[in-house]
Amino acid sequence: MSVTAPPPEGPEDAGLDPAPGRGSTVATRLTTHVGVGGVVTPLLTTLLAFVVGGLVVLVTGHDPLSTYKAIFDGTGLNWLFPWTSGADRDTAAINLQQTLILTTPLILVGLAVAYAFRAGLFNIGGQGQYTVGAIIAVWVGSSFAGMPGALHIVLAVVLAALGGAAWAAIAGGLRATTGANEVITTIMLNYTALWIGVFLFGLGGPLQSDVQREVPVSNDIVQSAHLPVFWGDPELQGLHIGIFVALAAAVVFSVVLNRSTKGYEARAVGFNPDAARYGGISVGWTYVLVMGACGLFAGLAGAMDVLGWQFRVATNDVQVSQIGFLGIAVALLGRNTAIGTCLAALLFGALLQGTSVRNLDPSVFPPELAGNLTTIIQGLVVLIVSADVLVAWLVRVRLRRRADPDPPATSVAAT
């Protein structure tokens, strides 16, 4: 330490606000990383959820490890291990196909929620947008019987996506013009879509089956409008190409959000609507476009399910489907990024599949309880993700302990 006066022109303000991202210690860098969507927090979150879920299993008098092993085998992910062979391998393949069939719409509805989050909107309407997409897909798919297959599929998919987009854009438009909160309006639109579906496919409804007059279900879509199956037996619900559509959508999501002018506008509006407006961005129009994009993803999800493996929609399907809400958990866990959403969708898809009644060995864990286990883990994930500040904090404290043997008390950011 010198006694001479400091040099006249130093680095002006080396920025003494303890803002994140300034320092170069591992802890601060990691915090920044986590803050912008790193992988540590989601991983810890998931781990924690599984640990608590395991405790629940333990309390019910079963062995958590063998339960998780059985669930894992039920997901078909053991297919990825080269040592799985013979009949096990065939079963695993079928299970994995089912997991990926479930993953497909989860990716899409996850993106539908994530895109809105990035623009500062909370899209709870994934469910309604999905339903609208499914309705349109089943209507188009079951009509126009003479159409060439590829064209028929494209038409059904495009119209379903646009229908979802238009449905969601209503919420965006209301937000833009009247300031109505999109949380409220999308919830209301969910109910509206649900009851429209019940009306359309219900007994005597305009889209009710011509063949089964006493069942509240739609017509079957024509065979040529089925999405091609590329893995497994088409007769036994093999894996349809929808998974590639979902992955492509994730790529589009990422490019649009991070590289396009529309994505730039969406993020600017999400971070600071005042600054966006000042910069010349139309905030209201951005809300409409963003919600439209969300609905596009969710509507696509509905189309994939209908054209890929359901082939018909019953009023019951419309009423019990929770996929849009799962999308919220997927987006949260995936930290609103494309890759994160895909991985979170795979996790949730695998959980749903692995704990389904037909897959779990009843001698290890009663399958009728396993579904609840899935729900518990989902709930925990959402809970912990919402409290991810806590997890990030734990990580930071741990790292600081390691980096600094004599830690000061945790600091509260000044100003």
Next chain:
Amino acid sequence: MADDHQHRESGAPAPDSQGGRAAPGAQAPAAAGSPALELRGITKAFGALKANDGVDFTLRRGEIHALLGENGAGKSTLMNVVYGMLTPDAGEIRVGGEVVRVGSPRRAMDLGIGMVFQHFMLIPVMTVAENVVLGSEPRRGGLLDQRGAEQRVQELSDRFGLAVDPSAVVEDITVGQQQRVEILRALDRGAEVLVLDEPTAVLTAQETAELVGVLRRLRDQGTSIVFISHKLREVLDVADRVTVLRRGRTVGTVETAGADEASLARLMVGREVLLRVDKQPSEPREPLLEVEDLHVTDDRGLHAVRGLSLTVRGGEIVAVAGVDGNGQSELIDAVAGLRAPTSGTVRVAGRELTGADARTVRSAGVGHIAEDRQRRGLVLDFSLAENLALRDYRESARFGLLRPGRMLARAKRLLQEFDVRGGDPGTPARSLSGGNQQKLVIAREIGGNPEVLIAAQPTRGLDVGAIEFVHRRLVAERDAGRAILLVSLELEEVRALADRILVVFEGRVVGELPPSASEEEIGLLMTGSGPGTVQAA
């Protein structure tokens, strides 16, 4: 360590730098003579960065002691240490002669230390009395004793001469009054040491004057006050003594009697600072911004701008001076395309832009240094490069896709040209200091090569070094032929920069003055009571 500081302090050019040193000796009788608050060798690092590096500070009883320093000099960190929000890595805190550990704000309150933050911590929908007593509410039968609370606040308000209406709802009262509520709350907790973090940053000139009166009364009744600021004049005006911090270290403590702005600025920045703006007489060219008979309403639908006309020519700086709330913000918004005027016209370089949206106005050649860089001027979570692109991301895009390479190159160029420090193009704007954030806004707006530049409070919250930079740059842009409309509440700035001064009162231009006009002349017009001078063209 202590030796070091002794050297540094006595090495400071100020005559009275030993002031702080006298304290330890006078400490023995722990009565009136001992300092109210004493900090010795406070060190606090954030990562590799030492925000406070062995800071010494002594607050005598019943004095107003200013803590002066540039943005990021460590003033707020030091006071957060005092208030128990941060734990120092080294050093000791003495209150009334006793060494204490302040672990939390609650402990600080118990020790008689009160803090008024720059951003008030009030609950807008509650009344003044409810806010003051919050945390130590008088109860009656488990319920809040409303009457008792109001009485308590009224007594306090009478005793210290801080006039407020205890039953008023906080969101309905002015910012100046809200600040009084904060002060009252601290006093209600028995604060003997009151720390005010940049208290005048949010106040109008009138409110500032009132605050100074309040602080003097509090001092005379025995409260010891720490007054954090980076405004030289204000510090000389209010404080009895000044301690200057520079880059986390104490550079000296001086009596304000005998100090002047230049000497304080030198201490603060570490070099000679040009407090006057050097500029040639303007050479006005053709009119670039013409506003005629403009009427604009504010958010509540009230008439804020009522028939205002002004013209700014290329190569001149026209300043709009006035008491805050006389239509300046609405005028700026209307010109910038952020608020549609109810009538009147706005023309930029001859092109009518009345009621056009912000994008049209911007592409017509209007730059706008926003009044509030954090709320409006920047997207704090965007990187510097993304922020610099906010004006023209569309022009540089191709097929609807941004071109990161171009954005990066442009950002590098602008960051260097405008001397924005503290980050590279990928750094989030949030982590820059206030001065550098402002430079970032200025870089973007001037970098867009506008014909008309609206500069709204361009130096608000900046330290002398940064103010010097901004002022020089504005003059340079004027000399380059741009038309600059300066809107500022700082008369000093208005007089230093403007070629013509338009005084607004209640939404109209009430007079035009040359920059040589005295502050008194301008001030008189600002209150609407001046002699009717020439109406602006």
